[in-house]
Amino acid sequence: xxxxxxxxxxxxxxxxxxxxxxxxxxxxxxxxxxxxxxxxxxxxxxxxxxxxxxxxxxxxxxxxxxxxxxxxxxxxxxxxxxxxxxxxxxxxxxxxxxxxxxxxxxxxxxxxxxxxxxxxxxxxxxxxxxxxxxxxxxxxxxxxxxxxxxxxxxxxxxxxxxxxxxxxxxxxxxxxxxxxxxxxxxxxxxxxxxxxxxxxxxxxxxxxxxxxxxxxxxxxxxxxxxxxxxxxxxxxxxxxxxxxxxxxxxxxxxxxxxxxxxxxxxxxxxxxxxxxxxxxx
Amino acid sequence: xxxxxxxxxxxxxxxxxxxxxxxxxxxxxxxxxxxxxxxxxxxxxxxxxxxxxxxxxxxxxxxxxxxxxxxxxxxxxxxxxxxxxxxxxxxxxxxxxxxxxxxxxxxxxxxxxxxxxxxxxxxxxxxxxxxxxxxxxxxxxxxxxxxxxxxxxxxxxxxxxxxxxxxxxxxxxxxxxxxxxxxxxxxxxxxxxxxxxxxxxxxxxxxxxxxxxxxxxxxxxxxxxxxxxxxxxxxxxxxxxxxxxxxxxxxxxxxxxxxxxxxxxxxxxxxxxxxxxxxxx
Amino acid sequence: xxxxxxxxxxxxxxxxxxxxxxxxxxxxxxxxxxxxxxxxxxxxxxxxxxxxxxxxxxxxxxxxxxxxxxxxxxxxxxxxxxxxxxxxxxxxxxxxxxxxxxxxxxxxxxxxxxxxxxxxxxxxxxxxxxxxxxxxxxxxxxxxxxxxxxxxxxxxxxxxxxxxxxxxxxxxxxxxxxxxxxxxxxxxxxxxxxxxxxxxxxxxxxxxxxxxxxxxxxxxxxxxxxxxxxxxxxxxxxxxxxxxxxxxxxxxxxxxxxxxxxxxxxxxxxxxxxxxxxxxx
Numbered sequence: 001x002x003x004x005x006x007x008x009x010x011x012x013x014x015x016x017x018x019x020x021x022x023x024x025x026x027x028x029x030x031x032x033x034x035x036x037x038x039x040x041x042x043x044x045x046x047x048x049x050x051x052x053x054x055x056x057x058x059x060x061x062x063x064x065x066x067x068x069x070x071x072x073x074x075x076x077x078x079x080x081x082x083x084x085x086x087x088x089x090x091x092x093x094x095x096x097x098x099x100x101x102x103x104x105x106x107x108x109x110x111x112x113x114x115x116x117x118x119x120x121x122x123x124x125x126x127x128x129x130x131x132x133x134x135x136x137x138x139x140x141x142x143x144x145x146x147x148x149x150x151x152x153x154x155x156x157x158x159x160x161x162x163x164x165x166x167x168x169x170x171x172x173x174x175x176x177x178x179x180x181x182x183x184x185x186x187x188x189x190x191x192x193x194x195x196x197x198x199x200x201x202x203x204x205x206x207x208x209x210x211x212x213x214x215x216x217x218x219x220x221x222x223x224x225x226x227x228x229x230x231x232x233x234x235x236x237x238x239x240x241x242x243x244x245x246x247x248x249x250x251x252x253x254x255x256x257x258x259x260x261x262x263x264x265x266x267x268x269x270x271x272x273x274x275x276x277x278x279x280x281x
Numbered sequence: 282x283x284x285x286x287x288x289x290x291x292x293x294x295x296x297x298x299x300x301x302x303x304x305x306x307x308x309x310x311x312x313x314x315x316x317x318x319x320x321x322x323x324x325x326x327x328x329x330x331x332x333x334x335x336x337x338x339x340x341x342x343x344x345x346x347x348x349x350x351x352x353x354x355x356x357x358x359x360x361x362x363x364x365x366x367x368x369x370x371x372x373x374x375x376x377x378x379x380x381x382x383x384x385x386x387x388x389x390x391x392x393x394x395x396x397x398x399x400x401x402x403x404x405x406x407x408x409x410x411x412x413x414x415x416x417x418x419x420x421x422x423x424x425x426x427x428x429x430x431x432x433x434x435x436x437x438x439x440x441x442x443x444x445x446x447x448x449x450x451x452x453x454x455x456x457x458x459x460x461x462x463x464x465x466x467x468x469x470x471x472x473x474x475x476x477x478x479x480x481x482x483x484x485x486x487x488x489x490x491x492x493x494x495x496x497x498x499x500x501x502x503x504x505x506x507x508x509x510x511x512x513x514x515x516x517x518x519x520x521x522x523x524x525x526x527x528x529x530x531x532x533x534x535x536x537x538x539x540x541x542x543x544x545x546x547x548x549x550x551x552x553x554x555x556x557x558x559x560x561x562x
Numbered sequence: 563x564x565x566x567x568x569x570x571x572x573x574x575x576x577x578x579x580x581x582x583x584x585x586x587x588x589x590x591x592x593x594x595x596x597x598x599x600x601x602x603x604x605x606x607x608x609x610x611x612x613x614x615x616x617x618x619x620x621x622x623x624x625x626x627x628x629x630x631x632x633x634x635x636x637x638x639x640x641x642x643x644x645x646x647x648x649x650x651x652x653x654x655x656x657x658x659x660x661x662x663x664x665x666x667x668x669x670x671x672x673x674x675x676x677x678x679x680x681x682x683x684x685x686x687x688x689x690x691x692x693x694x695x696x697x698x699x700x701x702x703x704x705x706x707x708x709x710x711x712x713x714x715x716x717x718x719x720x721x722x723x724x725x726x727x728x729x730x731x732x733x734x735x736x737x738x739x740x741x742x743x744x745x746x747x748x749x750x751x752x753x754x755x756x757x758x759x760x761x762x763x764x765x766x767x768x769x770x771x772x773x774x775x776x777x778x779x780x781x782x783x784x785x786x787x788x789x790x791x792x793x794x795x796x797x798x799x800x801x802x803x804x805x806x807x808x809x810x811x812x813x814x815x816x817x818x819x820x821x822x823x824x825x826x827x828x829x830x831x832x833x834x835x836x837x838x839x840x841x842x843x
Contacts, residue, residue, distance in 0.1 A: 029330070030311045030330075031314050031318050031328075031330045032315060032318075033593050034315060034593055034594060034597070034764065034765070035315070037593050037594075037764035038814065041762050041764060041814065042762070042813065042814050047764065048664075049591070050661075050664075050665070052636055052667060054667045055668065058664070058666065058667075059664065071330075073331075073333050099329070099331075102329075102331075102336075102339070102340065103331070103335075103336035104336070104339065105333060105335045106336065200545065201322060202315065202319055202322060202328065250538075250542050251323065251542030251543065251544075251545035251546040252319065252322065252323050252541060253319065253323075253538035253539070253541035253545070254542050256319070256815070257538060257815035257816060257819060258815070259815075260814060260815035261813030261814065261815045261816050263813075264815070265813040310611070311595055311611075312595050312599050312609075312611050313596060316596070354612075354614050354617070355614055380610070380612075383612075383620070383621065384612070384621060385620065386614060386616045386617040387617065481603050481604070481826065482603060483599035483600055484596070531819075532604065532822065532825075532826035533600065533603065533604050533823065533826040534600065534818070534819035534820070534821075534822035534823045534826070535819060535823050537600070
């Protein structure tokens, strides 16, 4: 275990993101698309949300990372085209399997996408990752909810699940929740950053996925370090935002603005100091 | 008349919403979809914005309420599928007939939806409700505007119109404006909460519709009380937000954040104290 | 040169916008559509984002301006229908050629739109305007980026390009960047308002385009003065927002709220005092 080195690499990953201004091709849902664009900009990247199948390959080809958010289920064809083009060029691809187990359409779409697109990082909550791990035969809907919260008790099982899925997909798996897990093959860490307000706004998960794209795009060949950096950055930004929201006497909308603010103002040294990483790396 | 009991039931409706965390299936327009998701979360619900016809019935079936916002006119088929599934299961359906009279497409779509989906609550401004009341033969466009503002003088006519439409649709009718009207069959109340800034941001109406879904979903079998609670909650939140915006020296974007903040922080007792209800219940 | 008269006409253009409450039919992309609606409201207009081909002609016909944002590339048919209807009625049409050179689809769509829709104002950054000026034969993608920033050195060339394109399209050309250029035939001015934070949020460009629609819609027959007013208003609002963000100790999300706030609170006299106009008018 060498978490001070992960802390260093996270700071370095953020530094590179701000310096490289990576173009992040993000195909994402209409609910939180504006937040995703703004968080990419806050981290130092440039977003493009092109999602027309007639142009996504051209756009993906000149991007530094491609982000595919299954909330935009109607854009599945565009996602596969963009993801395959990225794969051909060695451009990192980040997948968010939004509500993966909630309908037959989503289960089948996930299977299709996993078969056709090589993934670099997959991020979901515990139930979404579980839906991918269990496979398309699952018939559970949104009621997979119980599995959604990683507690001290369920942490070992979550780490195991993430590692297994990582080996199967040959990708970094990031599970977000009260405790976040990041796994790649035999490596796994968990992070205790974050706050309760993150689940009282829409977009915390989608924004983290977009942030993973930005950081991975600027740190090619280092997806595990990039994922730890992005997951930690979002969680730590949540803590700073909670504190600021309380000082201002605000509610959830204030929290949301403070969250993006915190990402936009975070320095590499601040990030290094704020990360709470544990694990068996 | 017993408005202290409506005040009590509104407080109770909010308490239940926060406790039940209802899943609100919202098919809504892309302009304000993020605000709608955030207001549902602020009230204590969980939003899902699934709108693909291939999955909306599955999603509606496990939801506590279905919200149909005609601003998403291109999703009419999905709305009808979700609404009918909700109807089969006794799940409350809330309709927002956005710009109902503004085009032939909208008039025809409204007729189709009213014929096929059993509604629990319909919310619009005066001109939208009038467009439904008058029916599809109306050829007026967006210029129905004059009818948009309920004044002391037009209040009796608005109450009458709401009651008549309520009987015809067998649903609660909520008309929002400077004065808000809520009617169910012979019952009708009006609320004097709210502020002018609500019409200087986009989404006040759509957010109220989403909030109606959240509160109705957690208070099944009590749609009139739920509607009074949600309408009053949004209006009172507007007053709190106006006050806060002025303290901060902000403009319309500050107001919008303060509005969602106020909903997220509102306690049942605060709501009870803030409601300004009158009427002939 | 008579810039005090342009300052006066800008103040007058804002005064008219607040008084006329113009209906602005905006067909725009899903990333920043909410910001566009809110900036139109902040300026005193009323937005409608109808984009279904079956109704856009009816909606355009009763609007005071039509805004076409090519970010919504999937809505090209609706844009052409709305734009042509506006043309038939003498209603101003504002075009934003988002990422005009970034894909073959966008180049071809621009050509099609320019052929079929009479334009009143075109606004883009330097590379987008360059893509239109060079025409569809260009094969450069998003990497036209170098041309994106207008510096003192490139200003004369940018003014020349804007003037040439203005004559070709018979429309006002507005190029936004560190320095903004507004040209109509032989007239050209440049504005030094604005701040760096505007490029760290999404939507600055789209919001300016929407604002151009609002101001042009309330000032028919004076598109050059309207464009100078809107471009200056957005830049000056950026300066006010930057100052306020710093006072509040906020980041990019705070800046964005302050930007819309500033537009919503700006008085004609404030605008007149804040404009930094130069040029050869």
